[in-house]
Amino acid sequence: MSDTLGSLTTSGLSPSKQIKLWSEALTDLCGRFDIDPLDASTFDGLINYTSVSRLKLCQIEASQHRIGHTAPRIRNSDHPYVKILFQTQGVSYFEQNGRRIDINPGDCLVYDVSCPHSIVSPAFTRHDVVIVPKELLHERGLGVGNLSACKLSARGGTGRIAHDFVHAVFNEADKLSPNNATGVADALIDLLLLPLRDADMTLDRVGPEAMYVRAQGFIREHLRDPELSIDQISNALQCTKRYLHMLFSDRGMTVSDYIWQARLHHCRQELENASGKTITDVAFSWGFSSSSHFSRVFRKYFGIVPSAIHRAHGGASSVVSP
Structure with a gap:
């Protein structure tokens, strides 16, 4: 079933408790915000919410209010989300980075929650919200470092879909098994990205090909490091291990295969250049930590033992090749 x-x-609550409850609810959903009921003596709000895998879905209605957070007290890590808001009733005014965007029924607003902003709703509003962890965008090769708030139409086309x-x-979230919820969440985020691409939204364009090139570059720079790992690469590129695996599997290999093959080619080049190093020195200098393992994978990959290459180019082997 769904997580939440x-x-x-x-x-039915006192005004102070209304604001406290609303603030706590928003904190649980996507971070801490300031809430101002404007000139109203009370604040009336209702949230229906659910989680589908890593996505949070909400149906929110509220009386007049202002919500937002400011730069002096906010950290990006406090709000690591992109919010996709579908306005269904009322009018709201969104401000971020000196821009004001009017949101009317049928509009969809996409924005970076971590960037200071405010939303003023001078009267009753209702909207549907999808809260997307930024890591889901990274998994799809999209960066959000320069994400600008974008208003789209949900009256037709991909926005309506x-x-x-x-x-x-x-409506069906509570009927989904964990496995089905993951699949539905993946389909939903991909579908939500369609209207953004239609609008040529300003995202850091870090598509699969560019990310693959970046991964290759990082591997080359750290190829001599025996501790080089998939975890290290994914952390450096700010993408998930799953996405990293996909980049290489689409090209017919694993990440580990790519690393070991690159190391083997460099080792062979050094052996052929008669660098004066022993076979063990060459192997260890390119991230291998076992002489026997190096000889075994070298022979399997090239069809020849490293000592044969080393002798042919005037070197003296310190590895007994099987």
């Missing part, structure tokens, strides 16, 4: 399914309302699917997922 619930509802909360400020109805995406909004309809959000509704369907929300």
